[in-house]
Amino acid sequence: MGLQIVRTVAELRAAVRGWRADGQTVGLVPTMGALHEGHLSLVQAAKGRCSRVVATLFVNPKQFNNPDDLNSYPRSEEDDAAKLTGAGADVLYAPSVNEMYPQGFATTVSVAGVSEGLCGAHRPGHFDGVATVVSKLFLQSGADMAFFGEKDFQQLAVIRRMVLDLDMPIEIVGMPTVRDADGLALSSRNQRLSEAGRAAAPALARVLASAARSIEAGGDIASTLQDASTSIKAGGFKSVEYIELRDAESLDPMVSLDRPARLLAAAWIDSVRLIDNVAVLPPIASY
Known part of the structure; x- marks a missing residue:
């Protein structure tokens, strides 16, 4: 049937x-x-x-x-x-x-x-x-x-x-999030991107992944997030609505990586709002 x-x-x-x-x-x-x-x-x-x-x-x-x-x-x-x-x-x-x-x-x-x-x-x-x-x-x-x-x-x-x-x-x-070969998270909103916007959009995932690795390696969270926001805009996005590190379960804001976390962001490109997130894991001994 x-x-x-x-x-x-x-x-x-x-x-x-x-x-x-x-x-x-x-x-x-x-x-x-x-x-x-x-x-x-x-x-x-x-x-x-x-x-x-x-x-x-x-x-x-x-x-x-x-x-x-x-x-x-x-x-x-x-x-x-x-x-x-x-x-x-x-x-x-x-x-x-x-x-x-x-x-x-x-x-x-x-x-x-x-x-x-x-x-x-x-x-x-x-x-x-x-x-x-x-x-x-x-x-x-x-x-x-x-x-x-x-x-x-x-x-x-x-x-x-x-x-x-x-x-x-x-x-x-x-x-888990399903992604295109270039890393862009699949979304129904991607259909509304121009050719240039679609080419630039994977910068969001790349920057988030890089920022997550930096934080996991002990990088300062506040400065890493600021640098990531700058990099997203440099990659072709008009603006960054937010980029934050949150507790993976409660979504409480985090200032130190002492438990499993999630790095989340929303940014605008081509008048389209895209969101993405990646896991950020502390050293095993810390949780």
């Missing part, structure tokens, strides 16, 4: 009930479409651990603080469905805005702490929108596991915190 496309909660739950009756497990891969190999790697990971895989396609208006960004977000359901068929997904759940947020919808899920700073500081309301829609997808699907890429590292931290705090019966699986 090929990919089944469903658009209502009732249809999705009916499909899942059938699988459950046969004792099958369900993996969920939430997306906003414009699928690339990073998304498909999540589908493949879900297939490796679950009997059935549901991929979702919903451009969530509640997580866009900029209406222009929402309107320009790439949409390609037919192409996405073909890719999901090739990747072996069982169901594509593609609800309308009215299905997800019907008349009178009045609930927001908000996660404090890990949602603050970084992207949260520059995109007001973004993570409330993420937490709200993801909690609904978890409840609508009843999935056993949900798979997310580490490229959106703060988002992953928000979802993990939400699941822990609300005792949601689902396992969150974070998967």
Whole structure:
């Protein structure tokens, strides 16, 4: 049987009930479409651990603080469905805005702490929108596991915190960032880069990797981050929104490398906002 496309909660739950009756497990891969190999790697990971895989396609208006960004977000359901068929997904759940947020919808899920700073500081309301829609997808699907890429590292931290705090019966699986051969993290937003912008964009990943190695070798964190910001702009980016070293679990700011950390950055090129992050590990003896 090929990919089944469903658009209502009732249809999705009916499909899942059938699988459950046969004792099958369900993996969920939430997306906003414009699928690339990073998304498909999540589908493949879900297939490796679950009997059935549901991929979702919903451009969530509640997580866009900029209406222009929402309107320009790439949409390609037919192409996405073909890719999901090739990747072996069982169901594509593609609800309308009215299905997800019907008349009178009045609930927001908000996660404090890990949602603050970084992207949260520059995109007001973004993570409330993420937490709200993801909690609904978890409840609508009843999935056993949900798979997310580490490229959106703060988002992953928000979802993990939400699941822990609300005792949601689902396992969150974070998967490594998938990159092009030149190091650029795969993102649906990459489609909006000009030829020159696309050629310059890998500088973000290169600089982050170099800064991470410097910090791991004992380099001063503050000066390393300042130098990295300068290097990103010299590499062709218009501006650096942030570049910070954070605790890998709590996302608390760090001034010394005494536990596993993450170096995270957001920068603008071609009027496109790109994000990336890399792991930074202290000497084994320090943790």
